[in-house]
Amino acid sequence: MDTHSRPQLTDEQIAALGDELDELRGRVIMDLGERDADYIRRIIKLQRALELSGRGLLFAGFLPPAWVGGTAALALSKILDNMEIGHNVMHGQYDWMKDPGLESQRFEWDTACPGDQWRHSHNYVHHTHTNVLGKDRDIGYGVLRMSEEQRWRRRDLGNPLYATLLAAFFQWGVALHDLEVERIEAGEIEWSDKREILQAIWRKGRRQVLKDYVVFPALAGPGAPFVLAGNLTANLTRNLWSFMIIFCGHFPAGVEEFSEDEVADETRGGWYLRQMLGSANLTGGKLFHLLSGNLSHQIEHHLFPDIPAHRYAEIATEVRAICERYGLPYNSGPLHQQFGSVVKKICRLALPSRDRAPAAAAGTSFAPEPDPAGRGRGPDVAVVA
Amino acid sequence: MTASSAPPAQRRLGTRLLRSRFVDLLLGPHGVDRYLEVVRPTATVSDARGEVIDVCRQTPRSATVTVRANAAWTGFRAGQFVRIGLEIDGVRRTRTYSPAGSEYAGRDALELTVTAHPEGLVSRHIVAALEPGTVVHLGAAQGEFVLPRPRPRRLALISGGSGITPVMAMLRTLCDEGHDQEIVFLHHARRPEDWLYEDEVRALARRHPRLRVVYRATRGPDAGPRLTPESLRDVLAVGPEAWVAVCGPPALLAGARSAWSELGGSRDHLLAETFTTPPLAPAGAAAAAGTLHFRRSDRRSPIATGTLLEQAEAAGLSPDFGCRMGICHTCTCRKAAGAVRNLRTGEVSSEEDEDIQLCVSVPAGDVALEL
Numbered sequence: 001m002d003t004h005s006r007p008q009l010t011d012e013q014i015a016a017l018g019d020e021l022d023e024l025r026g027r028v029i030m031d032l033g034e035r036d037a038d039y040i041r042r043i044i045k046l047q048r049a050l051e052l053s054g055r056g057l058l059f060a061g062f063l064p065p066a067w068v069g070g071t072a073a074l075a076l077s078k079i080l081d082n083m084e085i086g087h088n089v090m091h092g093q094y095d096w097m098k099d100p101g102l103e104s105q106r107f108e109w110d111t112a113c114p115g116d117q118w119r120h121s122h123n124y125v126h127h128t129h130t131n132v133l134g135k136d137r138d139i140g141y142g143v144l145r146m147s148e149e150q151r152w153r154r155r156d157l158g159n160p161l162y163a164t165l166l167a168a169f170f171q172w173g174v175a176l177h178d179l180e181v182e183r184i185e186a187g188e189i190e191w192s193d194k195r196e197i198l199q200a201i202w203r204k205g206r207r208q209v210l211k212d213y214v215v216f217p218a219l220a221g222p223g224a225p226f227v228l229a230g231n232l233t234a235n236l237t238r239n240l241w242s243f244m245i246i247f248c249g250h251f252p253a254g255v256e257e258f259s260e261d262e263v264a265d266e267t268r269g270g271w272y273l274r275q276m277l278g279s280a281n282l283t284g285g286k287l288f289h290l291l292s293g294n295l296s297h298q299i300e301h302h303l304f305p306d307i308p309a310h311r312y313a314e315i316a317t318e319v320r321a322i323c324e325r326y327g328l329p330y331n332s333g334p335l336h337q338q339f340g341s342v343v344k345k346i347c348r349l350a351l352p353s354r355d356r357a358p359a360a361a362a363g364t365s366f367a368p369e370p371d372p373a374g375r376g377r378g379p380d381v382a383v384v385a
Numbered sequence: 386m387t388a389s390s391a392p393p394a395q396r397r398l399g400t401r402l403l404r405s406r407f408v409d410l411l412l413g414p415h416g417v418d419r420y421l422e423v424v425r426p427t428a429t430v431s432d433a434r435g436e437v438i439d440v441c442r443q444t445p446r447s448a449t450v451t452v453r454a455n456a457a458w459t460g461f462r463a464g465q466f467v468r469i470g471l472e473i474d475g476v477r478r479t480r481t482y483s484p485a486g487s488e489y490a491g492r493d494a495l496e497l498t499v500t501a502h503p504e505g506l507v508s509r510h511i512v513a514a515l516e517p518g519t520v521v522h523l524g525a526a527q528g529e530f531v532l533p534r535p536r537p538r539r540l541a542l543i544s545g546g547s548g549i550t551p552v553m554a555m556l557r558t559l560c561d562e563g564h565d566q567e568i569v570f571l572h573h574a575r576r577p578e579d580w581l582y583e584d585e586v587r588a589l590a591r592r593h594p595r596l597r598v599v600y601r602a603t604r605g606p607d608a609g610p611r612l613t614p615e616s617l618r619d620v621l622a623v624g625p626e627a628w629v630a631v632c633g634p635p636a637l638l639a640g641a642r643s644a645w646s647e648l649g650g651s652r653d654h655l656l657a658e659t660f661t662t663p664p665l666a667p668a669g670a671a672a673a674a675g676t677l678h679f680r681r682s683d684r685r686s687p688i689a690t691g692t693l694l695e696q697a698e699a700a701g702l703s704p705d706f707g708c709r710m711g712i713c714h715t716c717t718c719r720k721a722a723g724a725v726r727n728l729r730t731g732e733v734s735s736e737e738d739e740d741i742q743l744c745v746s747v748p749a750g751d752v753a754l755e756l
Binding site: 022025026029030032033034035036037038044045048049052091092095096097098099101103104105108109110119120123124125127128204207208210211215216268271305306 | 410411413414415419420422423472474475476477478479707708710712713714715717729730736739740742
């Protein structure tokens, strides 16, 4: 399926959709308990074990199997720490446990970005204004051109290069996100407005760098180069992986964008609808879902960002059924397909947009791009209606 | 403070290393306790925790729990209270209890006696289902309900119901100190089957000739006199040297206060502690009446309509907020006390010191916020 027009729902339908999703959320919230607490503690235990064994093995990093094993364990540990634990805990998914170690507003994660800044740029800005051009700063992170609606500039020719660099240094890209460099560049704000943000990034980033690239290597004495290389590789692996997963959440073909005007008087049901149309899922096995921090269930995550993420798989069938009932797409596909379509988009948008159909120019900006190259390989967008 | 033997020098050095900034950097950003607890929940060096090692039931409605606290717990003085956190169905519930043991009993024998309250989620769980091996989270001991030094030469320890625990701690502490002055231990409970620690207190009295023990039932056929000036004078010669420590429901405290002043006791020599359970507002209540207390800015305003976020803003505060629809948790705020209703779930929650989302919460009675 290459093109479709956005499903038109009446206000009553949108309200009913909101009620159904609220009811589903309420049911899960009522059911939260020991099972969920045990789950997150089990994952934390696994992460800690991977981290300690990874660091330990890297001290014997002069032996190739120890280096490979240690690096892999540390990379997995960081992926779990950032995605299934950090991202989800900071969303408030486990606040109901009242465990001070899992409080959303005080949690810190093993990456350069300070938790407070992430909570602002991600939990508030991105999750409230999902896919609203000009408001959701996750559309291109202020660096990439990710939408036809973003005016093409000559420097966008570097889109694929910037994307590659962002992927490789993703933890730093995320750390600098709340600086809003593009607004500083546009003269809307000054560097001095961001002094506190910069100081916090410096404090957090310095500790992360010291730990991974100075102190742990130094502790290994003559083995320092092996530890340094292992830590660099683990961080790089985590960066590439999280970039891939995150970019598959909102940029595959078929995901819709919105204008500020469209969401001006949005109701709760309208917000739910936008989350559904603006997110895409990844299919895969249990391990894949875990390593994606269950962001493979991006649609469920955007509908219910503060429900424990391991519940998303359980409610996915119901969410999908709701989509079908309202004639809404449920954008889902395997990683290679979804990421392939993201890569294509990044490359295509490096070039100025071709003349668009008058209808598109008139404002149906959310109609997905005609994608001749991707014909027949589009995502599994189920539209029943 | 507890008189438990100091850990060996080696262990102290190990603890100091684990708490050092160096280890904090290596195990950052989570910190050393988040790793130690994975090995053993009570192995933490900064978080005070303990393990339940014994549960016995003295009376049908109570449980006496012995906890072995870890080295991070700094002990208590007899009469003080401690916040105890206990996980029930995945949720950590925190309640305040006064230890009943001697302050010299040490970390291995922190004793709590909990009486099941008919509406009490935690107390009922402790009485009905708590098992050895359970991990509890311990707060630092607090409260000014403690005996003076030098110890009073004439002392009445008066309690009602579960209020017996802090005065029991005082009695045991005095006995451990070899205190041999006049003490009267006067306990009130509904019926004889609810009397706590009776055997032990009477056994102590056999060893301490100047300890007098009176247990009184307040209901049923055996009901004795309530606390009146006469009933107090019968057991204690009140004079300038006399002290009284009383713990129990508000009515008992009121009785003790008036009896004490009537008999000419020194006001400075009356130590009192009470406990009340906050009234729960009905879930369906419309606009509740009461006061919002913004503790950090030290402001109060009567409850109006709207969410707590809106009411805080109307009171001239500017709390952090984001989506204003319950999604982003930016406005999450510590509620010190009071009941609030979550507009999204309809749930009313009255726990102390819990985080709530201001933008989707409305007050269901007096609320104190850390704003």
